[in-house]
Amino acid sequence: MSVLLFLAAIIAAFWYLRIEELEREHESVKRDTEVAQQQIRLRLIENQEQLVRVAREITTRAIDQDEFVGQATTFARERPEVVSLTWLGADRSRRVSYLSPSHTFNGSRYAEPAEAAASAASGPKVTKSEPEWAFEAARDLRQPVYSRTYATSNGLHVFQVQVPLIDRSAFVGTVVAEYSVEALVRYFVPTEVSNRHGIMLLDPNDRVLASTISRVSAKNGERPSIFHDIPVAPVGNGLILRGLGYRTSIGLISNTLFWMVAALSALTVWMLLGTWRHMRRRLQVQSALVAETNFRRAMENSMLTGMRAMDLEGRITYVNAAYCSMTGFSETELIGKLPPFPHWPPDRMEENRRLFEQELQGRSPAGGIEVKVMRKDGTQFDARMYVSPLVDAKGNQTGWMTSMTNITEAKRIRDQLSASHERFTTVLEGLDAAVSVLSVQQGELLFANRSYRLWFGADARGHALLAGEHPTEVDVTLPDHDDSVDNLSGLPTQELTETGSDPREVYIESLDKWFDVRARYLQWTDGRLAQMLIATDITARRRAEEQAAQQAEKAQVTSRLVTMGEMASSVAHELNQPLTAITNYSNGIISRVKAGTISTEDMLVALEKTSKQAQRAGQIIHRIRAFVKRSEPQRQAAQAREIVEDAVELAMIELRRRNVGIHTYVAQRLPSLMVDPILIEQVLLNLLKNAAEAIDNAKLAPSRRNIELRVIPRHTPEEGGVIEFSVTDNGPGLKEEVLGRMYEAFFSTKADGLGIGLSLCRSIIESHRGRIRAENLYNGPSVVGCRFSFTLPVDTATLSHH
Structure with missing residues (x-):
């Protein structure tokens, strides 16, 4: 721990010094950037004051155009950053312009960007150029305005300052000075600043306009790790001055002192680890020896199998606690004894002596021998003994090792299993269902009960028929290319379940019988994979x-x-x-x-x-x-709208007689239904007729004598995608006892009713895998009507087509 703490302290010290160095470099970059910005700002403010003075002389008519050219010449000669000076009128017409000889131009050059010239040549301007924007801003604000940077036709990055000319509160034009961005950096960034750090001017899009660093070094050199941005005042408009700094120190990991300390610390840690591992290994070996001794002693004392060692003459040299516990004799009563042993039953002396001779000759069967053993109290139990040579560390046989297991309980369970198997076989033989077991790999019939033999005989052809295979090819091997087979284990993934597979109904033409067949795969007594079928006659x-x-x-x-x-x-x-x-x-x-x-x-x-x-x-x-x-009954693709139209046309006969109106709504673009249209029309007609009778019998007012038939799509978690048909009336509703019995056969609330209408409706809907339900409509505690609705599943193939 002390070595690790020392190493951590050294690393922390080096890290602190490095952070402090980085902070100093960052402060240096920031300071030099601010110095360069201050120099450029002072120069621009000084130039702006001179331009304001010239603008004042123009408005007071102290100078004319020729004198303006003379002052512009002097102004530009003393200021190499100025590209041009221009006197613009109120309509932005050029009165007079002066181009600085310090800058070269191709052809005529005036205060227009390359984009403006190209736009003027191609047609009407779509967007305003920077000079136009600055001119309008100076006209509106009545104060000097700096434009954003733009590139001239010569590729020179410049920006303008436009000083307004105000004559008796009237705007009469501007004095425009155009600055070279590159000249500002070249002439007004102090040499000592550019020697220490890189200085560059950027536009709002972070594009470099001018820099004290050459393009080659900026492109291929080291990426600056320290930089500081500051806006250029009073220009504004996104012109940024950036100072760049580079790390000059060799870094923490290259520090020789650090590596020396790290190496010494690692060496010390390695020595400590070596010593600790050596001590730990010694403790492990010592603990392993103790554990091995205790394990062997505990194993000898806790084994349920009796262990007995004999020398080559047959004398007992070792017995474990389990052997003593089985026989009831102590270790001192057994060790050193020669045959006959005290645990031999008196009535089996000759048999035990013969078996003992086989042990000494090494002719004992590998499966062991079953013997009777007598306890000290005279009781006997069944045991199985296994004999093997006792070989020492040098490979020499020194005797015989015998293990003895009490098989009294196992023998009893075996006898019970045998009796249980006999009873189970008797039950299977007495079943009315045919039970057969077939080997999957060999196609061999492993078991068939009496009913199977009575129907199909004693071969596997009946099994193949029940399994749904060709009767002449009894081959139920599992193909490798079948997706339902797990190739890793060779077992079908669907069939091997705890509850078995889903039942299938199979028709056997030769017997003219229908069978309910249930199949599952199981492991036969010899380990082979087998298929069991249980076929029940359901004819x-x-x-x-x-x-x-x-x-x-x-x-x-x-x-x-x-x-x-x-x-x-x-x-x-x-x-x-x-x-x-x-x-x-x-x-x-x-x-x-x-x-x-x-x-x-x-x-x-x-x-x-x-x-x-x-x-x-x-x-x-x-x-x-x-x-x-x-x-x-014939199911076919049918449209809900056609079914409704046919049913309503039939129902209108009854509705007109009872003076009942109907309002029908069928949703647009419903999917097709795979139904029997006549049966669904029968359900709708029955529901509409019942609703009309309920309204007529209730003697309702004409305003309430209406039925609403709606057909809409729905989706429920229980049924999925369905189409719902609902018939709603304004009648007196249904009583609670009627709601519980309304679908019973021959139950009717009408005096002359047969009681098969709603029961048959329910059977029709359920045969189409749909559901029918009824409910009363309430307005507070009062019943204001009844709604019968039923759902029909949609044809999924047609639904995907729609």
């Missing part, structure tokens, strides 16, 4: 289900006939109107034809009206006939 159940389906289909047709029977008077009234109209039109035509007062046009109009009424009557009859027609 009677399947036939009962088919009969129930036929009865349900008949009930559906009966319900439709009952519905149309209940609507018979309404249908008759609905058909009476077109038939009466046909009769009236026909009689009218006959009368006018006999009187000779009908023209061809009037006759055509009357015949067309008669034809429309006949078509109307035919549509009503066709709709009713299609509704009540007996047909096999």
Whole structure:
């Protein structure tokens, strides 16, 4: 710890000195940057004062254009940073301009940036140039304004100061001085500052405009680690003066003293670690010896297996505590004894002597021998003994080692398992279900109970039929390319579960039977992977289900006939109107034809009206006939809107008779439904008819005699994506006892009802994997209506297409 603390103190001292050095370098950069900024600022302020004086002389007409050129010449000669001086009028027209001979130009050069010249040549200016912006600012503010930097056509970075000319409070122009950014850095950054640190001027986009560092050294040299930015006053407008500094010290890790101290400290730590490891190794070896001795002693005393050592003559030389505990004899009573041993039963002396001779000759079986052992108290127990040569460290045999295990309990459990297996086999043989076990690798039938043998015989073909494979190719090996197989273990990942696989229903044509087959994989007694099938005969159940389906289909047709029977008077009234109209039109035509007062046009109009009424009557009859027609349930892709339109067209007959209105809303772009349209129309018609009867029986006012039919898409966690059909009325609602029994067969609240309507509706919806529900609508404690709704799952393939 002392060495580590010493090393840490040295590192902390070096680090502190380095931080202090960096702070001094940073202060030096900051100080030199401020000195350069001060020099440039003083120069710009001095020039600005001179320009203000010239502007004052112009406004007082103390000088004219020729004298302005003379003063500009003197001004520019004494100030190499000035590129040009210009006198602009109030309309920004150039009155007179002077270009400094210190700067070279290609062609004529005036106070216009390269962008402005290009814009003027190409057409109307889209954006204002920097001189234009500065001119307008000086005109508006009535004070000197500095422009932002811009590049001239010669590639020179410059900026302007525009001093306004104010004559009796009127703006009459500006005096413009254009500065070279590069000249400011060259002439007004002190030499001692540029020798110590790099100084550069940057625009608002952090682009270097001028620098005391050459481009090559700035590009390829070391990146500055210290810099300080300060705005150039009074220019502003984002012109930044940056001072750069470079680390000149050799750094902490290159310090020779530091490395010497670190090396000495590391050497000391290494020596301490070596000593500590040596002492630790000695302690480990010593502890290992003690632990080994204690472990061997504890192992000898805690082993449940009895251990006995004998010399080559058969004399007992060692017994452990477990051997003494098994026999009841102490260590002193056994060590040194020769046969016959005290734990040999008197009635088995000859047998034990014969086995003992086999031990001394090394002919004991590798699986051990089963013997009877007598305890000191005279009781006996079954034991299994294993004999092996006792070899010393030099590889010489010095005797025999015998291990003895009490197998009394194991033998009892083995006998019980044998009896249990016999009982289990008896139960399997008595099952009505066929049970078979097939080896996956060899295709060998490992087990088949009586029912399997009765139905399929004693070969594996029946197993293959139940497993859904070709009967002539009994091969249930697992292919390597099958994704359902785990190639690491060779076991199918789906089938190997604790509860087994999902049941399948299989039809065996040769037996004309249906079987409920459950399969799972298991490990057979010899370690082989096997497939077990349990096939239950469900032929009677399947036939009962088919009969129930036929009865349900008949009930559906009966319900439709009952519905149309209940609507018979309404249908008759609905058909009476077109038939009466046909009769009236026909009689009218006959009368006018006999009187000779009908023209061809009037006759055509009357015949067309008669034809429309006949078509109307035919549509009503066709709709009713299609509704009540007996047909096999046929699911097909259907649209909810078409189902609703057909159902409402049939229901309007009953609704008009009962003076009940209906409002229908079907959402746009609904996905297709895979349903039987006639059955769904039957459900909707039943619900609409019930709602109309509830409203009519309640004698509601005309404003409340309305039914609302809505079809909207929904998504619930239980059902997923569904389409919901809801029928809402303003009737008296349903009683609580009715809500609990309304779907029971033959339960009805009507005096003449059969009680199959809602029960059949529920069966139809549930056969389409949907749900139907009913609920009362409340306004506070009062029931103000009832809503029946049912959901149908959407066709997922059609939904993805939409």
